[in-house]
Amino acid sequence: MRAILLLTAATTLAVGLSACSRDSGSSLPRPSKPFCEAAHRYDVRVEKRVGIGEQIRLVQQMADHAPKDIARDTAVFLDALERRRDGDTSVVDNPKIEDAVNNVNRRAAQGCDFYRSNTGGGI
Numbered sequence: 606m607r608a609i610l611l612l613t614a615a616t617t618l619a620v621g622l623s624a625c626s627r628d629s630g631s632s633l634p635r636p637s638k639p640f641c642e643a644a645h646r647y648d649v650r651v652e653k654r655v656g657i658g659e660q661i662r663l664v665q666q667m668a669d670h671a672p673k674d675i676a677r678d679t680a681v682f683l684d685a686l687e688r689r690r691d692g693d694t695s696v697v698d699n700p701k702i703e704d705a706v707n708n709v710n711r712r713a714a715q716g717c718d719f720y721r722s723n724t725g726g727g728i
Contacts, residue, residue, distance in 0.1 A: 639669070645713075
């Protein structure tokens, strides 16, 4: 369970950090609505520390609709979750997997405008 929480925490952190780098990926087309919806659901649900089964279902939905530029990374992310569910601890703290997860999260955060402010101004 601890390893799942570590993978989840790394994912959540990556989403938060990716929001800070606004310019990278800005020339890419916007991801599809189904990808953005699945990514948003994942982001919301992972903050609530849902189980790995639900994480796999949500990442599968993202993989089904992933933009071409991150389709491979999304597949790596999904495979890592499935392998971890099956007991493989080699996916935890694996730099290649962390890079793939970060790429998916960055693309979702930037391409789907997760952190766009809708406020009109003020303090």
